[in-house]
Amino acid sequence: xxxxxxxxxxxxxxxxxxxxxxxxxxxxxxxxxxxxxxxxxxxxxxxxxxxxxxxxxxxxxxxxxxxxxxxxxxxxxxxxxxxxxxxxxxxxxxxxxxxxxxxxxxxxxxxxxxxxxxxxxxxxxxxxxxxxxxxxxxxxxxxxxxxxxxxxxxxxxxxxxxxxxxxxxxxxxxxxxxxxxxxxxxxxxxxxxxxxxxxxxxxxxxxxxxxxxxxxxxxxxxxxxxxxxxxxxxxxxxxxxxxxxxxxxxx
Ligand code: ZN
Numbered sequence: 251x252x253x254x255x256x257x258x259x260x261x262x263x264x265x266x267x268x269x270x271x272x273x274x275x276x277x278x279x280x281x282x283x284x285x286x287x288x289x290x291x292x293x294x295x296x297x298x299x300x301x302x303x304x305x306x307x308x309x310x311x312x313x314x315x316x317x318x319x320x321x322x323x324x325x326x327x328x329x330x331x332x333x334x335x336x337x338x339x340x341x342x343x344x345x346x347x348x349x350x351x352x353x354x355x356x357x358x359x360x361x362x363x364x365x366x367x368x369x370x371x372x373x374x375x376x377x378x379x380x381x382x383x384x385x386x387x388x389x390x391x392x393x394x395x396x397x398x399x400x401x402x403x404x405x406x407x408x409x410x411x412x413x414x415x416x417x418x419x420x421x422x423x424x425x426x427x428x429x430x431x432x433x434x435x436x437x438x439x440x441x442x443x444x445x446x447x448x449x450x451x452x453x454x455x456x457x458x459x460x461x462x463x464x465x466x467x468x469x470x471x472x473x474x475x476x477x478x479x480x481x482x483x484x485x486x487x488x489x490x491x492x493x494x495x496x497x498x499x500x501x
Contacts, residue, residue, distance in 0.1 A: 252417040252494075253279045253383065255302075255340075256295040267292070267417055280365035280382040280465050299340040299414040300385060301363050303468045306333040306412055307457045308359075308389055310402070312447050312472025319475050328448050328456050331402040333389070333470075337412035344501035346410045347482055351392035354480050354500075357473035358431035358439050358488040361387035362450050363418045364467040371458040374451035380463065381454060383420040386488045386496040387470045388413040388431075390480070413488070413498045414468065422492040424450045429474055432487045441474020 252267040253275075263274040264283050270292045275283030278301075310329040311317040317324045339345070347354050365382025389406065390413070396405035424443055431439035443449075448456070450471050457469055480486055484500040 251279065251383070251420045253420070254300050254415075254417050255298040257298055258290065258295045262298060278466060297341050297416050299338045300416070300418045301414060301466045301468060303335050303338065303466050304464050305335060305461075306338070306468045306470060307461070307463075308333055308406070308470045309448070309453055309472045312453075313441055313445050313474045314447065315441070315445070315475035316473055316477065319477070324447050328453055330457065330460065331406060333412050334407050337407055337409060339410050339413050339498065341413070341416040341496055342498065343413065344410060344499045345388070345390055345413060345480065345486070346408070346501050347480065348392065348408050351394055353392065353394040355391045355393045355477045356431050356433065356438065356480055356486050356488075357389035357391055357477050358429050359387045359389050359470045359473050360424060360427060360429055360443055360450065360490055361385050361414065361468050361470040362424070362454055364454070364463045364469070365465055367465065368454070368458045368463040371455040374449070374455050377455035377458060378451045381451075382465075383418040384422055384424055384490075384493055385414055385418045386416075386490050386493055387468065388486065388488050388496060388498065389470060389473060413496055415496050416494050419493045427493070428491040430489045431476065432489070433478070433480065433484050438478050439474055439476035441476075443471070445474065446471060
C-alpha cells in the first residue's frame with residue numbers, strides 16, 4: 251500500500267495511491283481510515299507531506315562512510331536529535347536557504363512512519379509491530395552552523411528543512427534498500443541500508459526507550475556518504491528503491 255496526503259479544491263485528505271489515481275481516506279490509514287469518494291487522477295491533486303508528525307526523531311552518523319567523511323567515529327549508541335514538525339514540507343515544495351547560512355547540505359534518508367503508539371519497546375520485533383511504513387526524507391542541514399555550534403538544533407530546524415514523501419510504502423524490506431540523492435540530475439549520494447550501523451527496527455526501539463512515539467511520528471535513520479551543498483535554483487531528489495522519488499526545488 252502507498253499512502254499519501256493531498257490537497258484538492260482546498261481540502262486536505264489522506265489517500266491511497268493506486269497507479270496514477272488517488273482515492274481519499276476518511277482518516278490516516280494507520281488510524282483506520284476508509285476509502286471515500288471516487289478515485290481522482292494524480293495529476294488533479296497536489297501531494298502534501300504524507301504525514302503530520304508530532305516530532306521527527308533523527309540519528310547522527312548511522313553509516314560508517316558518512317561518519318568518516320565528517321571526520322568522526324561511529325557512536326556506540328545511536329546519537330539522537332529532533333527536527334521540529336514545523337520544518338516539514340511536501341514533495342515539490344521549496345527548501346528555503348536562510349540568509350544566516352553559507353553552507354546548506356542535503357542528507358538523503360530512509361524514514362520510518364509510526365502507526366501505533368510505542369512506549370519503551372523491549373525488542374526490535376516489538377518496534378517493528380508499531381511501524382506503519384517507510385518514506386523518503388531529506389534531513390537538510392546548515393552545515394556551517396552545525397560545525398560552529400556543535401549542537402544540532404538550529405542547524406537542522408529551519409522552516410522547510412524537512413522534506414518528506416512522496417508516499418509511505420508499507421511493502422518494502424527496510425534492511426535492503428538503495429538510498430540515493432541527485433542534485434540537478436547529478437548523483438551525489440548512493441548507499442545501501444545494509445550498511446547502517448543500527449538497523450531501523452533497533453533505532454525505533456531505542457528511541458521509544460526515551461520518548462513515546464505517536465502514530466504519524468517519523469524516525470529517520472541517517473544518511474549515507476556523499477552529502478554536499480545546495481544552492482538557490484537547484485533541484486534536489488531523494489530516491490529510495492521501492493518507495494519513490496522526493497523532489498524539491500531550492501529557493
Ligand atoms: Zn541526517
